[in-house]
Amino acid sequence: MSVLDAVSRRRSHSKVTATAPSHEELLPLVAAAGTVADHAALRPWRLIELRDDARVRLGEAMMVASGLDDESGAKLAGKPLRASLLIAVVAVHQPSFKVETWEQDATASGVAHMLSLLLTEAGWGVMWRTGHLTRTRPVREMHHLAENEELLGWLYVGGIADDAKDGAKRSINPEEFVTVL
Template identity: 65%
Template sequence: MSARDALSARRSRSKVTDAAPSHAEILALVQAAARVADHSALRPWRLIELRGSARDRLGRAIADAEGASEASTKPLRAPLLIAVVASRRPSQKVPHWEQDAVAAGVAHMLSLLLDEAGWGVMWRTGHYTRSEQVAELHGLTENERLLGWLYVGGMLDRGKPEKPARAVDVAAHVSVLAEQS
């Protein structure tokens, strides 16, 4: 499968089975995802796997952040959550926004690789990614920002034909800067 085919076939999977890739499988995929363009090779990112009761702890942290009495069940939607953390490094050349873009690039590359490997993946965010309670649970430092989680599990209905993706009017998003004469 070409990169174009893999990109064209990618879909967010909001519902997954209880199967999940192993830690070793994740490491192998992250090795490839880490090849994302990275100005000055700062590696301004890290990933945190949440499985089992760690997802329950996240549900309680989300509830605390929202002032709810019951733990959020959102983290239980997949057997594996991969927290995507922008871990900003001191740099005179590379601003924080660019370092955040690298972290987002690693997450997107990893989501594509997981999809290609047959796993269901959805990148989820929420206002509580900026909450003190959720940051504390993830052990974030002052220079780190949580960008969200990749929810990962077994793909449902693998043999079922997919609805075609909604077409994007790319001409509305691509322009050409005129050459000077």
Template identity: 60%
Template sequence: MPSDGHESGVLAAVANRRSHSQVTAEAPTQAELLPLVAAAARAADHASLRPWRLIELRGEARERLGDAFVTASVCTDEDAAKLRRKPLRAPLLVAIVACRRDDTPVQVWEQDAAAAGVAHLLSLLLGAAGWGVMWRTGPLVRAKSVRLVHALAPSEELLGWLYVGGVPADCTAGNRAVIDPCDYLSAL
């Protein structure tokens, strides 16, 4: 099948993907984010359930998340201050929520995989649009106070946050080791 040139753009976006642990104070607007979310929704999704939702956290919402981190932890004042600052490392956090449904034969793990697929595609799309992105998780993802900040339903699980911001001018792309695909692809 001949290439229409579209595949090379996708391959380049994936090959150039990297996590940006530090970003600037710039962030995409909701209007800029919406078409990327629409495109990310094309991720593989068993039975087209769309078992996911995304939550934008900007401004004070990030501060409330930092407070929830502290509430969920037993720590010193110094550690509490560090925890409280974690959500402030990016101007935009996009929470990835798996919305698990039991009214379908689609297994929960498949529903979670669909939600993770949306998150990964969204991170690729944001990166291709010139934004710095890092998917962050950790033990506090499952904390009660963190669930409350996100107003999660009992059937929902937080899968982490995409930390999104501008790419610093002095950013140098990290080099990830290239794999030998033969080590990871086998046939039966």
């Protein structure tokens, strides 16, 4: 199978089963994802595995950040439990006179996207989730982020359910997105 075929088949899986890759299974995928374009080889990213109680603590931090302590807050707190593995994607801003912060964020995003493709090809369901609580103080503190770090979101990872819809992804007309000068 070609890379074009693999990328064209990528789908987000909003619902996954409780199975997930182990830490050991994840490592070679992270090593491969780490080969993305990276101006000045700063490696301005890191990943945080959230499993078990860490997902509960994230839900609690999200609830605190939202200010909701009712049924809506409880529902919000349950969101990180949708997958047994969450991978937090963190941009680590390195001092550089030639690589802007936005470019470092782009590298971290590239790692996340490449990892999602690799996980998909390894047979896992993946969905990249973000939201308005991603950069709140309680969520930052729960992830133990340093001042030079920004949370870009989480990859929710799990098994693909037998009844998962493998619907056709809406294709684009590339002519609408490519300008020729």
